[in-house]
Amino acid sequence: MSGEITTTNHDDEARFDRALLESLPRHRLSTSTVVTDGINHFEGFLMRDLLERVGAEGNTAVALALNDYLIEIPREDFYRYDVLVADTMDGERLTPRDKGPLWIVYPRDDHRELQDIRYDYRWVWQLYQLEIQ
Template identity: 40%
Template sequence: MHIVRQLPAVFSLLLSCMLATLALAGDAPTGKPILTVTGQIDETNQNASFVFDKAMLKQLPQYSFTTGTPWHPEKHRFTGPLLRDVLQRVGASGDNIQAIALNDYKVDIPKVDSEKFDMIIALLMDDEPMSVRNKGPLFVLYPFDLQRESQSQIYYNRAIWQLKALHIE
């Protein structure tokens, strides 16, 4: 009889453990990894890094803007999560973001830029996924036409296409 009274508590504990496991599993990529974040981060899901697949990036709030860029002759609509939302998701605490492209090209972006500008990690251009040939699959973009202060060589140099990783320092 004593055991029967404890069953609800045991069941509750087991249910809590199962839900916690499912929540953690939801933070792990199930598709092909597309972005790896390392360095000064509080949240990890694979070794000492946080790895996103495309679906995980799409689960973050999406933001769109239309802008011209120095690399496209006409304006395009870009869509993806705000860089600051990605940094918040992983608990980034450093002041500098080293962005790394597929070809290992690197650029430093001050973290303050992600707070000052509505920068996105674009997944889509004109509502279509971007191929590697078309600067994808990920492209860090400043809202050049919406926040005109970003229309300078300093910020053009910090925009990086074919993004594969962010290292927070």
């Protein structure tokens, strides 16, 4: 992570390994997606917990995926909804071949407004980097 953050561990960035990410409080979420069948069961950490860990101060998270997909996500999403950064789906660790290692997942089935295509674009799989602006 980079950008408007106050807690860093490498130059002006906050870099995370698996152990550090797994030290964040764990949460579970069951929801449907537009790219899988049925209800899937995700596990990971809340995006707002990650933002608090690094002292994020900006209003936007720019998410970058391994496939160069890039999108700006309003910070308010992470406080309005329990947006998960999932590292497992249906009990299996996510890998780059199946949308991992990290996937931003919204509680789509819990809020009717999240079934809008604007939010579907914010489901970033193969999450690689975040910049807070």
